[in-house]
Amino acid sequence: MSKSVILCGVGGQGTVLASKLISYAAMAKGEAVRSAETIGMAQRGGSVTSHIRIGEGAFSPLIPKGKADVMIAFEPAEAVRNLDYLKEDGVVVVSKKAVKPVTASLAAKVYEGQDMLDYLEKKVQRLVIVDGQQIMDELGSSKVLNVILLGAAIACNEIDISVEEIRQAIKEKVPERFYELNLRALDAGCQLAIK
Amino acid sequence: MVEKSIHIRFKSKRILLHSVVEFIYGVVIQNAEWYTEIVCDFAFCVYGIEQESIYLVIHRIEIKVSKMHKEFLMGNEAIALGAMAAGVNVVSGYPGTPSTEVLEAIAKRNDGSTYVEWSVNEKAGLEVAAAAAYSGARSIVTMKQVGLNVASDPLMSLAYVGVKGGMVVMVADDPGPISSQTEQDTRTFGQFAKLPVFDPSSAAEAYEMIQTAFEVSEKHHTPVIFRSTTRVCHAYASLEVKDKEEYYNNEIEGFEKDSSRWVIFPRLSFRRHGEIEETLPQIADELGALAYNKMEGSKAATVGIACGGISYAYVKEALAILNEELGWNFLGEETAGRYSVCRLLKVGTPHPFPEEQALSFMDGLEQILVVEELDPYIERMLLQTAGKHQRAIAIHGKMDGSVKTAGENTVESVKTNICELLHLQSVCDKDRVESGSQVESNVLSKENATMPELPVRPPVLCAGCPHRASFYAVKRAMAGRKAVFCGDIGCYTLGNAMPLDMVDTCLCMGAGITMAQGFGVVEKDTTCFAFVGDSTFFASGMTGVVNAVYNQHDMVLVVLDNSTTAMTGHQPHPGTGKTMMGDIVNKVSIVKILEAMGLTEVRMVNPLDLEDAIAAVKEVADKPGVKAIIFKSPCIAVSKPESQCSVNTDTCINCKKCIRELGCPAITVEDGKVVIEPSLCFGCGICKSVCPVHAIEGGRSHE
Structure with missing residues (x-):
């Protein structure tokens, strides 16, 4: 049985690390893994996506539209932008905080994340909205949104990977000095989704 | 060594020996995923004609199995490991998305036995790799598709001359294009250059194929093109790759002088042209039979x-x-x-x-x-x-x-x-999906809802990027004057976006410098600027400056020196004093180069000292001839952040001048008030210089 996970956000938010952790954890279980990342110019604050496909039966590294089991969105508008990748009863884990692009600030056009979240509420059957800012304030780091969202996504039990398996991936792939911080971020994310 | 004994019974007596051998190999291949050598002793036992059967008895079969392990690899890393498994001795290239990680991955795993360099440009890289292959080394040169245009001069001739050791020209094409100027197709280029072309469909296939590419090159004494595309280069997959002790060891024979072979003259070209046309159909048969087709x-x-x-x-x-x-x-x-x-x-x-x-x-x-x-x-x-x-x-x-x-x-x-x-x-x-347009998802149908208007999110210069300050300084200095701003290839192409709007042209690597001269010839009343990055200056900017000096052009050259090759992921270059072999070497000085070329006006300014930067631009712009300003300030990715800036809400008058003038992604409006996002701010302090009421605090202090 194959699983497809799409991560989306803004260049610089750390989508690539979250994608790598899922891939490594799945590979450690002996699963075949394919993934694709946005690399290049879009990394400079543009819209970015990572596609992960776990298990046999997938050919393309990119997920076809309507076939993603889980979406991990680092930004509300990016969730909406990529929503057509999600399958009918797919899970969306989305960060509450909007990242306002320069174009929106310049145009004086109001972009508020809430409009996007309202839309997601109407369209998505299984939606988890994550207030990562609160957790990051508690942890005293502004760089762990990716692992918080990952924790919330894992807790939804839709990707066949356990929290313990992600912990192991973090241990192996994240520099030791950030290990404890990332574990706390992961657990906080899990707790949030269970609630 | 693994020994296996297989008894195979054939039902027909009319079996040709070679088909039997093929069958055995088929069985063996199915049983062992990886093998390098098969030795097989067997005998036929023919039973009575009425029974119409033959027994094939294998006495001994030895299969040497390669030791493999599993890794999660990017396509480009798979290409790199495949090249290493093929015993590559010399690696050169110039960074360019989506090809960059091939050379980086080899450098990262290099134990010092492979020579790896970021060359000054693709032409230089190809020539380094060619001479290595003349000497019997296995070499690879890596580049993106537009880099092949730069390297095409030596490549077209090299196709005629040929090589001794295996030589692979690894070129990454970029359909979309996602990070490129053109959608050119290196398969067509290979046909034009009369070179064999390999085109992998996945990271796994790329790993195998690059090894074949070296063998084919060496066998036919021709360089071969290994062309891949973004979605293969940048896709990751879990792959079985060879352990290091299984790598092929290519002994380098050395260069044998032979002017009838290595010196291209019309007579040699004529002879080689005929030979190439004769050989290509043979190569077609040989490659056609491979499992890649x-x-x-x-x-x-x-x-x-x-x-x-x-x-x-x-x-x-x-x-x-x-x-x-x-x-x-x-x-x-x-x-x-x-x-x-x-x-x-x-x-x-x-x-x-x-x-x-x-x-x-x-x-x-x-x-x-x-x-x-x-x-x-x-x-x-x-x-x-x-x-x-x-x-x-x-x-x-x-x-x-x-x-x-x-x-x-x-x-x-x-x-x-x-x-x-x-x-x-x-x-x-x-379920038709119009690609590129935002259509309502019709898979999800929980409730009818109209999709809210999505914010446009193009790539932008990072918060704290020194290029923002450089562009802003020139913009301020030239306010109200007729000027043209020629851009170039790199992060600084993003200076074209509003509100900076400081890139009027962008054509190809190095073009801005010479285009500024062309504008100057026909637009006498215009001050012509060329913006070029440090890496691009070395790659293809220098000849343009000589052209300007020699032909007495009027122009302002602005070198945006951020001490790295930023757009492609921060590779070192001649100005950084670091090599891919890990050596610390003398930095090549842009100032000295420009002075040696004959420029008398060369200024070096830190663009983050905004007032000094503006003054410098004003001063040099009025002087005749070729002038240069080097805006030197490191990329945020290779430097440490300063203390962050914040808005004093008591003093801020909400004029939003900082937003309108700079377009910094860290400055936004929350609940009607200007705020600086702490997770993005790098403390460059440019916004402090712009604020009319000094409401922004913190950040870098003026030196």
């Missing part, structure tokens, strides 16, 4: 799909989805109707084209759909093959409008192409 599906099919590269993955997935939706088996034998089965041809070695394989693919087909990205290369070759062999067959693709001519393919676009060909419109219409 393969046919799948039914003999009974009347419809065929031909594809190559990543499009093969899209076709397979689209057919799998259609099988699921329709309950058919497209690549099976069972027919559920005229169009329920098809035949698939995957082309892995597009040049010289595997004509034999294409002909057997065409047998019995009435129509063919060609699915590929960039040029209609396979389509043209199939049309040529059909014409040459008088096959009456309808070939659909980009050339008859069946497939879109520009941009990437996707599983959805391929599915639509197949449905249209097979008249399955009902399936397609159900």
